[in-house]
Structures are given as C-alpha cells and as structure tokens.
Amino acid sequence: MKDFIISDNTTEKAVLVGLVTHVQNEQKVKEYLDELAFLAETAGMETAKRFTQKLDYPHPVTFVGSGKLQEIKEYVVENEIGVVIFDDELSPKQLRNIEKELQVRIMDRTSLILDIFAFRAQTAHAKTQVELAQYQYMLPRLTRLWTHLERQRGGSAMMRGPGETQLETDKRIIKEKIALLKKQLVDIDKQKSVQRKNRGKMVRVALVGYTNVGKSTLMNLLSKSEVFAENKLFATLDTTVRKVIVDNLPFLLSDTVGFIRKLPTELVESFKSTLDEVREADLLVHLVDISHPSFEEQIEVVNKTLAEIDNTEKPMIMVFNKIDAFTFVPKEEDDLSPRSRENISLEELEQTWMNRLPDNTIFISAKQSTNTDQLKKLLYERVKQIHITRFPYNDFLFQNYEDIEEP
Numbered sequence: 001m002k003d004f005i006i007s008d009n010t011t012e013k014a015v016l017v018g019l020v021t022h023v024q025n026e027q028k029v030k031e032y033l034d035e036l037a038f039l040a041e042t043a044g045m046e047t048a049k050r051f052t053q054k055l056d057y058p059h060p061v062t063f064v065g066s067g068k069l070q071e072i073k074e075y076v077v078e079n080e081i082g083v084v085i086f087d088d089e090l091s092p093k094q095l096r097n098i099e100k101e102l103q104v105r106i107m108d109r110t111s112l113i114l115d116i117f118a119f120r121a122q123t124a125h126a127k128t129q130v131e132l133a134q135y136q137y138m139l140p141r142l143t144r145l146w147t148h149l150e151r152q153r154g155g156s157a158m159m160r161g162p163g164e165t166q167l168e169t170d171k172r173i174i175k176e177k178i179a180l181l182k183k184q185l186v187d188i189d190k191q192k193s194v195q196r197k198n199r200g201k202m203v204r205v206a207l208v209g210y211t212n213v214g215k216s217t218l219m220n221l222l223s224k225s226e227v228f229a230e231n232k233l234f235a236t237l238d239t240t241v242r243k244v245i246v247d248n249l250p251f252l253l254s255d256t257v258g259f260i261r262k263l264p265t266e267l268v269e270s271f272k273s274t275l276d277e278v279r280e281a282d283l284l285v286h287l288v289d290i291s292h293p294s295f296e297e298q299i300e301v302v303n304k305t306l307a308e309i310d311n312t313e314k315p316m317i318m319v320f321n322k323i324d325a326f327t328f329v330p331k332e333e334d335d336l337s338p339r340s341r342e343n344i345s346l347e348e349l350e351q352t353w354m355n356r357l358p359d360n361t362i363f364i365s366a367k368q369s370t371n372t373d374q375l376k377k378l379l380y381e382r383v384k385q386i387h388i389t390r391f392p393y394n395d396f397l398f399q400n401y402e403d404i405e406e407p
Helices: 026-042 066-078 092-102 109-120 124-144 149-153 166-197 215-223 265-270 295-309 346-350 372-390
Strands: 012-020 045-054 083-086 105-108 204-209 240-246 249-255 283-289 316-321 361-363
Touching: 012 026, 012 066, 026 045, 026 109, 045 066, 066 092, 083 092, 083 109, 092 105, 092 124, 105 109, 109 124, 124 166, 204 215, 204 295, 215 240, 215 249, 215 283, 215 372, 240 372, 249 372, 283 295, 283 372, 316 372, 361 372
Parallel strands: 012 045, 012 083, 083 105, 204 249, 204 283, 283 316, 316 361
Antiparallel strands: 240 249
C-alpha cells in the first residue's frame, strides 16, 4: 500500500534470540528458532548467529538479561549485523530499551511475519488486511517511532488539535487510518459474500494447514492449474478458488493462507475475511507435512486456530503429505538407548495414534503424485455424501462454472 506496506526484501545479516523457559525447553526453542530462521530467509535475511538464554520468564525491561544483551551487542558490532530478531513478541518497553542498547533494527516474530505478509500481498484485499495489521501492531509502539504521519496526509503542524503533542497527533491519525481500513474491509467482505453466493450449489472444500505443507502444490495437482507454489513460508497469501472435477463430480476447492505458531493477533483479526472461505466450507482438507519433526505440534496449532475461526464441527480429511521427504535413522541392534522419533519409520508411525483415526486419513506425496488417486477417490466419496445430504431429491447439478479467482 502507499503508506508503509512496502517491504525492503534485500539480503541482510540477522541475529536470532530465543529464551529457554519453564514452558519451552531447549529442544522446543531450537525448533522455534529453526522456524524463525526460515521466516528470516523468507524475508530476505541471512541468519548469522543464534543466542539463547535460560530464564524463568522474559526480562520485563530487556527480554534477556543484561549480560546476555551485552554479549549480543558485542557480536552485533564486531560482525556488522543489521537486525536482531526476537522469537517472542516484545512489549513497547522492551523494544525501546533493546533498540537503545544495541543501536540496530530490532524485530520480533510478529513484526517479521507482518513484514513477510507485506511483501507477499498481491491483491488490494490482502494489502488492505496487512496494512490494517501493521497499524494495529504499530499503535502501542509509537513512543519509539518517528512517524510524522501527518505528512502522508499532506498536512502540517496546523493539523494538530489544541495542545496536541506529536505523539498524540500520530496516535489520532493511526486510529483514523485503522477505522478507514476496517470500513474498506467491510465493503470488500460484502462483495466477497455476494461472490460466494453466486458460486451456486456446488460443495465447497477448503485446504487448510500449517504454512509450507504443500497446499498450493496439491491445489495445482487437483485443479490442474498454476497456483503460485514455493518452498517458503506464506507463499500463498491471497485465497484462490478453483473448480475441480473428480469422476464427473464438480466441487469448489479453495487454497487458504497457512497457519503458524505464535500467529500475531493482529493478523488473525485482519484476515478474518480471507478465512471466511474456511468458515463457509462444507469440507476441510487438513494437509500435514509428515516429514517435519514437529508435525504433531503443527496439527495442534492448526486445530486451535480453526477453533478460533469457527467453532462449528465440520467434516475433515487428514492428509499427511511429503511422504517422499520423510526420513528416519534405524537403531543399531546393540544400541540399548531409548528410541526417539528419528528412529521410527513411516510404516511404524502409521501404526501409532494415526491408526486410530477415522477413515478420513491418507498418506500422500503431492510433489510426486503418490497416492493422489486414492485421495481423489476419498474426496469424491465425501463430496458426494455432502451433496446427497443437502439435496436428497436432486441429481448432481452440473452447472457450467468457470474457474474463480479472488480479485
């Protein structure tokens, strides 16, 4: 957007910072920082070093202790680091104090995700949602920013109300901007609601899942289209809807934005209209990257986010993707140490808790088209079942739908 949606995507050396606390152990922090490094890479940054510290709780003033902050500062100066990224959301006070001490750009997970969304947003709808999230994140942090936002409105000091400080003026302008963006989203939501109603009576299926699990690749496979797919986080930001026909049975398939751990509240709120595709779907296809070491936690994140979006029970197909990328290390016969996840084969994993799942479960590789025929058969059965339940006295409605792309 014109105001500050634009994100500089040039390569920059970054340092990552995480805390080992009573709620997240060292292994968990390593996984979080791996994901943060992937986020940084997606934003065009190169991770130079990671810093961790054991604390019961984040330091209220500087997030990490003073000694660790000094250690980070020395590394930043010696290695010409351009940005330091903290894995958790920083309070305005922490952000201000850390920036004052380190004298470089400071980001947290939330601002990094917002930065990626700003770069990825293509449509006016997505850009409006991202800009709203940016302003909502920015508002409580104005005390450390030289915003001077009235310049964007072509004004001067004359715009200030009686006795207003620069900070008060900036806050007022941002609140007005937030109200305007919310109104624009309401108008867009009305248009999209009409579009959804005009899609007719075909069953709606929505692809959901953690970010970078292969939703767009599967979308391309099922719909024989060319939805943008890339091995980066949040490659898909705008919702795409396609008509899919399986054994002469048509249905609508939507590809939605991926979820992520510690998803910023601002983004969940701003992207509610995009997630209407999930709310109004008749069937959810929950795609999981089974090759990821933390795929079970990713399932929990998605299920929790889905509950926040829509608390109604919807039929769901669980699709465990990327079986081609699944790896394990067999234990030696004389190795008496306990088996860990990395020692379990895919066949053994399928016989654990997954074996107790309903019939709506399948293991595939969308990239190599492995078991995708079985997935199509399962989709056919579930879509047909929903259609017959909805229209018990009608045959299937073969309307001449064109591919639908969100504007």
